[in-house]
Amino acid sequence: MIQTPVQSALTRIVYLNGDFIPQDEAKVSILDRGFLFGDSIYEVIPVYQGVPFRLPQHLARLRGGLDAIELATPYSDEDWTDIIIQLVAQNGHGNQSLYLQVTRGITGPRSHTIPTNITPTVLVMSSLLSTPMLEQVETPQTQSAICVNDFRWGHCNIKTTSLLANVMLRQQAQHAGVDEAILIRNGQLTEGAASNIFVVKDGVVRTPPEGPNLLGGITRDLLIEIMAQHYIECRQEPISQQALADADEIWVTSSTKEIAPLVSLDGSPINQGLPGPLWKTVAKHYIAFKRALCAPTHSKQDKS
Numbered sequence: 003m004i005q006t007p008v009q010s011a012l013t014r015i016v017y018l019n020g021d022f023i024p025q026d027e028a029k030v031s032i033l034d035r036g037f038l039f040g041d042s043i044y045e046v047i048p049v050y051q052g053v054p055f056r057l058p059q060h061l062a063r064l065r066g067g068l069d070a071i072e073l074a075t076p077y078s079d080e081d082w083t084d085i086i087i088q089l090v091a092q093n094g095h096g097n098q099s100l101y102l103q104v105t106r107g108i109t110g111p112r113s114h115t116i117p118t119n120i121t122p123t124v125l126v127m128s129s130l131l132s133t134p135m136l137e138q139v140e141t142p143q144t145q146s147a148i149c150v151n152d153f154r155w156g157h158c159n160i161k162t163t164s165l166l167a168n169v170m171l172r173q174q175a176q177h178a179g180v181d182e183a184i185l186i187r188n189g190q191l192t193e194g195a196a197s198n199i200f201v202v203k204d205g206v207v208r209t210p211p212e213g214p215n216l217l218g219g220i221t222r223d224l225l226i227e228i229m230a231q232h233y234i235e236c237r238q239e240p241i242s243q244q245a246l247a248d249a250d251e252i253w254v255t256s257s258t259k260e261i262a263p264l265v266s267l268d269g270s271p272i273n274q275g276l277p278g279p280l281w282k283t284v285a286k287h288y289i290a291f292k293r294a295l296c297a298p299t300h301s302k303q304d305k306s
């Protein structure tokens with residue numbers, strides 16, 4: 003799964019408003035509402051061995067986000083899929099991280115009011131995805147975190163590019179010398195600054211239920227699905243900050259981190275600073291799922 007030097011030496015190609023062009027030639031207007039207001043929706047889609055992972059699910063979430071902000075989706079799922087497959091090929095297949103963004107488009111004079119007859123700006127770009135963490139179950143990259151106050155707005159389920167609050171929260175983690183900020187609202191866990199959180203206690207896995215206070219992660223959903231297939235109990239229910247402190251294991255999930263074991267929270271070790279046994283079990287199931295879908299090919303895509 004390691005990228006070859008040939009792939010890393012490629013000039014990255016991006017898709018912008020109908021054209022496939024080199025990344026450094028791609029330009030967006032200063033009057034774009036994505037730039038002025040963060041009036042835009044995005045997705046991050048991992049690609050393994052040239053195969054976009056959980057693409058239908060990512061496209062469904064994109065559609066949901068666009069609907070929520072009353073932005074008509076510019077393309078059908080078939081069109082998106084064609085664009086993505088072409089872009090992945092132009093960037094040398096292999097492991098990639100795709101970033102897809104739809105902004106409201108270019109406004110006239112700056113105004114909060116959404117103008118009519120505006121054409122969305124569509125960008126898809128690709129970067130190298132470093133070796134997926136889960137390839138090394140025996141020596142995984144572990145994570146550390148602190149708990150911080152979740153001061154974000156009331157629509158965290160929308161995957162908007164208005165991410166200043168998330169950036170500020172992650173910066174608190176950076177200042178504390180840890181990887182992630184775990185967000186607490188009214189004493190309850192919501193999610194990470196850029197991830198969902200799972201907590202294990204006495205063999206039972208729990209994660210907060212979906213709602214306006216957190217993003218319904220594609221990795222979160224898949225993990226819940228995989229655990230159900232393997233009869234591992236996973237409850238979607240509120241989790242207090244105290245329960246985090248008492249956890250046997252904590253996992254951090256996202257499309258780029260996959261399922262990362264958290265081994266330190268607020269300066270205290272979790273499971274003596276080691277990935278837990280249940281993490282190892284679910285990581286192995288996750289890898290098996292990925293391998294079944296993402297055999298090396300240049301044309302296949304994940305239909306699940």
Ligand SMILES: Cc1ncc(COP(=O)(O)O)c(C=O)c1O
Pocket residue numbers: 046168193194195196197198216217218219220221222255256257258
């Ligand atoms: C705030 C937030 N929650 C959860 C996630 C995880 O979502 P996914 O698994 O779809 O990457 C992300 C991913 O970036 C995120 O930014």
